[in-house]
Amino acid sequence: MLQTLIPLFVDALASAALIFFVAVGLTLVFSVLRVLNVAHGSFYSIGAYAAASLGLWIVSAGLPDWLTFPALVLSAAFVALLFGPLVENTLVRWTYGKSDAVQVLVTFGLFLILEDLQKMVFGVQSLYQDTPMSMLGITELGGIVYLNYQLLLIVLAGVVLVALRLFIGHSRTGRLIAAVVADREVSQALGIDTNRMYTIAFTLGVFLAALGGAMATPTSGVSPGLGADTMVLAFAVAAIGGLGQVEGAAIASLIVAVAKVLAIYFAPEFDAVAPYVVMLAVLLVKPYGLFGSPTTRRI
Amino acid sequence: MNRSSLALLAAALLIAGLAPLAFPFLQFVLTIALAKGFAALGVALLLRAGLISLGHAMFYAVGAYAAAFLAKSLGFTDMMGLIVAATIVSGLCGLLVGLFLVRYRAIFFAMLNLAVSMVVFALLSKLYGLTGGTDGMAVAVPTLFGLTLTKEGSDTVLFYLALVLAAGLGLVVHRYLKSPLGHALSAVHSNEVRLEYLGVSAASTLLTAYTISATLAGLGGAIAALSIGHVLPEFAFWTQSGQLVLTAVLGGISGIAGPFLGAAFLEGVHTLAVGTVADAWNLIVGAVLLVVIFFLPRGLFGLIEKIAGRKTQAGETEL
């Protein structure tokens, strides 16, 4: 039994890692900007497309295979720098102070635009670039075979979680951002450039989403529609953990991944539905998520 | 409703009713426009309470699938009966989903609606035995009070029936919005705390609106199902919900005609664009949505009013 369960569990942890990247970006942006970016999932898929394209190009250009690793992170960074400041300065900033309905509609409009833009730029076929995964190979322990790439994902997710916590708690920029979260007006009165903080936080969120997408390409590839599916899943996870709660996103990612695994094991047709069942169950008992509150104000 | 609005409505109905006689291809386009108009009207109702349903296509799909399912498994094919039954089914679904969702506001409400609709989509796609899975279900040509009809005949009856329903239900919803309950709905958006201190339950007010809006969307779905002759899981997909939101916002949410106007406009453009820019349809929808939000907060209907020289009145809604 363990022979089947452990690999499934490792699969779950790896997919939890990927979901964590995109969910924590969403929750972070919400925490700092009080904006729920409906287009957040699109950055996941754009990151994936960018990473897959770059990786394929590296291989086809005869460049050394190991370059596909930094390519993953570079693609994510590129996407973040390209879209982050641009989107935040124009569309998102326009919605500050306006009703929530406007905010949802604007980011939703962006989402629709990005969906077709992706198809136009990257085509409608699935892209698959597994060099990083095959390069890392496998490990065998106690009769069970582990994909090293999955172990990398899990470790990377842990690193990101710790890094975020250190950044927010201990770096100068991070503390400034936390101040803005705690009290916007006082921060401005103190001379903090809140607009710059918003841009930084938003760009960081985009980076995390794109990173998730990029890291997912070796194992799952990318195809049209990934953005929409990921968006709803990211929201479900962020909602379960509590919007604005970084650690909550981590725990929720784990819970959702485990739920998916159980579904695959017991009711395979419903594995796509499992995260939402969990969300429903959690929200019925705790309407604002496990660690959230109606006026969540901390990261 | 004042004289000029009534006259405008009558004129619009007349044009819509007569146009297909001159241009037969318009009948199908207008039927679908009416179907989506009902659903968009449902979305518009919720927008008045400041709530955006990003998943309303699920009720459209429920209505469509209910019609298809009842026709198929119960052999029940009467047009009126199917429409009524499918509408009731979607209304009940709206009530059930609403019970959970009306606790939430703003973003949470929007995203939860989206999530539930994706679940509906997933179920419709996976439950092959019940729903035909990704292939969907065919819908038999409906009968009318026992009379068998040709497809053309049934389409024509369906169109005029939809037109009459739009006029009739439109007036009913208009009265609802002018009633105490309708005012309470926009009061939830204005000042929910005050409303509660008046002794009115915001949750019950919203639940009523949500159920009505789900019913309207289901009605639209049933009409669409009977018209197209086939139902697919895509009816529930988020892109459909997105288009419904755009339709409502584009048309204008302060009146009843707005959503239908928006739907007619969009269906028209879509039909014309099918050959050329079909691949970029979402992009166009998204871009138009942004343009409307930035420059036309009161939608096309507001634009028409501006051109006609009418000033904004007290209590009219914009985003």
Added chain:
Amino acid sequence: MTKPLLRAENLEISFGGIRAANGVSLEIGEGEFVAIIGPNGSGKTTFLNLCTGYIRPTRGKVWLGDMEITRMAPRAIARRGIARAFQIPQLFADHSVLDNVMLAIAARRGIWDALNPLDRPDYRREAGELLDLLDLGAHADTIAGTLPEGLRKLADVTVAMALDPKLLLLDEPTSGVSALERFPLMDTLMKAMRTRGITALFVEHDMDIVENYADRVIVWEAGKVMAEGKPADVMKDPRVLENVVGVA
């Protein structure tokens, strides 16, 4: 006192270590116009919140007439006859003043009406009478959000009165109103309340207002009732003078 309209018994509640209500007991009789005074943070607004169901006490009870309302929701208490006007006026900002009042009337007479218009002759008439009573008649069609501060307060009270309450709670009715307008505002309010036979409890900081309009004064201090009685008597009480009025 013959059967009191409002009775509080030993109310207790704490917020983060501060005892906002520390054994509050009092009675308000029908027809009385009672002022609540006390330093900031002494628990006056907390008391109003406890009476309207906004918060629940950890101990103690509140009665409206014969009915215990301690644990009822704000909605239910509003329906049972306690109406509230807020320190920051709470109106439906994008509706007209008339619509605001008519909605309150509809809430009282039956909100579950989906087919008849809100704007109907008898609601209009009643709203109009009420607005005239509070000297707001001229502003009936003004959008509530655009009213100046003083009129917003009046509108807030009008909306509360449209509920035809047994007890009206006013949270600092004259705060934010210029010194010139305070007495006329209170005159209007008093006249309206006497006409309608409404019992009122109001939180106030302005001692002149209290002296001139209150039948009785209850003095709050550190979450408890420190003194009560006629304004003239209470104002002579040295403890009150020291703690509340600020005269050594």
